Amino acid sequence: xxxxxxxxxxxxxxxxxxxxxxxxxxxxxxxxxxxxxxxxxxxxxxxxxxxxxxxxxxxxxxxxxxxxxxxxxxxxxxx
Amino acid sequence: xxxxxxxxxxxxxxxxxxxxxxxxxxxxxxxxxxxxxxxxxxxxxxxxxxxxxxxxxxxxxxxxxxxxxxxxxxxxxxxxxxxxxxxxxxxxxxxxxxxxxxxxxxxxxxxxxxxxxxxxxxxxxxxxxxxxxxxxxxxxxxxxxxxxxxxxxxxxxxxxxxxxxxxxxxxxxxxxxxxxxxxxxxxxxxxxxxxxxxxxxxxxxxxxxxxxxxxxxxxxxxxxxxxxxxxxxxxxxxxxxxxxxxxxxxxxxxxxxxxxxxxxxxxxxxxxxxxxxxxxxxxxxxxxxxxxxxxxxxxxxxxxxxxxxxxxxxxxxxxxxxxxxxxxxxxxxxxxxxxxxxxxxxxxxxxxxxxxxxxxxxxxxxxxxxxxxxxxxxxxxxxxxxxxxxxxxxxxxxxxxxxxxxxxxxxxxxxxxx
Numbered sequence: 001x002x003x004x005x006x007x008x009x010x011x012x013x014x015x016x017x018x019x020x021x022x023x024x025x026x027x028x029x030x031x032x033x034x035x036x037x038x039x040x041x042x043x044x045x046x047x048x049x050x051x052x053x054x055x056x057x058x059x060x061x062x063x064x065x066x067x068x069x070x071x072x073x074x075x076x077x078x079x
Numbered sequence: 080x081x082x083x084x085x086x087x088x089x090x091x092x093x094x095x096x097x098x099x100x101x102x103x104x105x106x107x108x109x110x111x112x113x114x115x116x117x118x119x120x121x122x123x124x125x126x127x128x129x130x131x132x133x134x135x136x137x138x139x140x141x142x143x144x145x146x147x148x149x150x151x152x153x154x155x156x157x158x159x160x161x162x163x164x165x166x167x168x169x170x171x172x173x174x175x176x177x178x179x180x181x182x183x184x185x186x187x188x189x190x191x192x193x194x195x196x197x198x199x200x201x202x203x204x205x206x207x208x209x210x211x212x213x214x215x216x217x218x219x220x221x222x223x224x225x226x227x228x229x230x231x232x233x234x235x236x237x238x239x240x241x242x243x244x245x246x247x248x249x250x251x252x253x254x255x256x257x258x259x260x261x262x263x264x265x266x267x268x269x270x271x272x273x274x275x276x277x278x279x280x281x282x283x284x285x286x287x288x289x290x291x292x293x294x295x296x297x298x299x300x301x302x303x304x305x306x307x308x309x310x311x312x313x314x315x316x317x318x319x320x321x322x323x324x325x326x327x328x329x330x331x332x333x334x335x336x337x338x339x340x341x342x343x344x345x346x347x348x349x350x351x352x353x354x355x356x357x358x359x360x361x362x363x364x365x366x367x368x369x370x371x372x373x374x375x376x377x378x379x380x381x382x383x384x385x386x387x388x389x390x391x392x393x394x395x396x397x398x399x400x401x402x403x404x405x406x407x408x409x410x411x412x413x414x415x416x417x418x419x420x421x422x423x424x425x426x427x428x429x430x431x432x433x434x435x436x437x438x439x440x441x442x443x444x445x446x447x448x449x450x451x452x453x454x455x456x457x458x459x460x461x462x463x464x465x466x467x468x469x470x471x472x473x474x475x476x477x478x479x480x481x482x483x484x485x486x487x488x489x490x491x492x493x494x495x496x497x
Contacts, residue, residue, distance in 0.1 A: 005390050009380040011492075012334075030480040034332035034423045036492075038321040040383040063335070064383045 002052065010046030012036050013058045013078075040064045044078055080276035083187050102268060103275035108282050111308040112140045114462060115300060116315055117287050117323065119143030121152035121263075121448065122440055123315035124270035125455020126462070127279045128186075133456070134463035137278035142302060144286040144319075148267030151317050154417035155448040156340050156362060156374045158353050160197050160258035161222050164213045165487045167473030168426060169220040174470055175453030176222075176257060182452060188269030190261045191367065197258035197353040198232065200239070200402065202247040206357055210253035217255070225254045238349055239403050247358040247401060260353060260364055266451055289326055290437075297436035313438045313462050318383065318418025320441040327434065332423040332479045333442055334492040337378040339387035339395070339416045343409040345369030354402070361398035363406075370412060373399055377419070377492075387416040419444060421492040424478075426485040429458050429471040438462050439476060 161172030214224035291299040375395030422442030
């Protein structure tokens, strides 16, 4: 168990940057930069272990209860 | 409706105050309304009130999942101000200040509006320059602003830390003398009572479970107390905006985050202004009961918990103690949290949507309470006229895709980059 203080939040991890080698609509950019689902319940999000090993991780957490279901490496696919 | 006055107070004293009218009724939902406002918080109640008062639309229901005034209007730190630099926020908020000034008379309900002034402290020359610029912008928009030097601040708030060897010395501050506080619950109840008296149905313990749309137009809503046919729907649900947006297949530039506040044990009068710390995010005032009312940053991650975690509280109170060391001697009485609809540029959204008859009011971030009257007034206008008022034209939903963001330091969801 590590203290929450050691971690810094990085936002919704399900957001994908549009592929740059193709036409990107304003709507695509809008969705990437601004629009978020932000629902109650399971939420896949990025955290950085900023006061520790400084790695980025993906965390599946409940936004209502803060229960953590799963963690993944930043480049690992979440199931 | 019974008037609240000294005469009625005396009259009712003879019957031990047993015969006062109920402040609002508890109606059963009708089958059909002209307008349904979802969310019985300050903004929703104010919207219904101004729909009835300004636009003569009274076939209106407020649908509230819990009880009215149980959300952020009952959880804020009651600060009222219009110390904004940009026109969109400044003109909107100052319009609201004028509504605040006459609210108690207007609603026949004492909202205890106390224009005691707000001081934003500055801790560097650069910050003083920034405040001078903001103050000038405010004055150009007709808002009162006074730039104070260190000595002037010391005269007003001598209990702040003016010693020589502090990490964040006080250089001065920007004061808006007409800013202040009000009793937040009274605002919700006052609006509710007047809206009810004009025919608005306030329906509590009723959850909206879905929407009926047809050809891009709103036809009705589904609730835990039956379906309701409706011509226009206004969303005023703050931290629950994303939950209802999902039912409408909308994704919004809004994240739901948790903001905490706290009060200390009551003490003798010591602070007669609202003061904010300039080297972090901390604000403080003293309530009429003597409690020090304090708040600061978001917890910093998406949350619907309505209760916060201690690290953020500790961080915020550390700032408080840096600013006013005497706070360290006080015991904490209560802490609580509310869920905020944080917009991506820190400014709100009051707009129509791509769905005909569906109107959106959200994105209030840290500043929802003070906006209550102006938000209700402009949202009522937007719904009644089916077009935005010039006061809320800047708070458009599409500003994020068109690039017309409002560059106010309102702090959006990403507090860590500010």
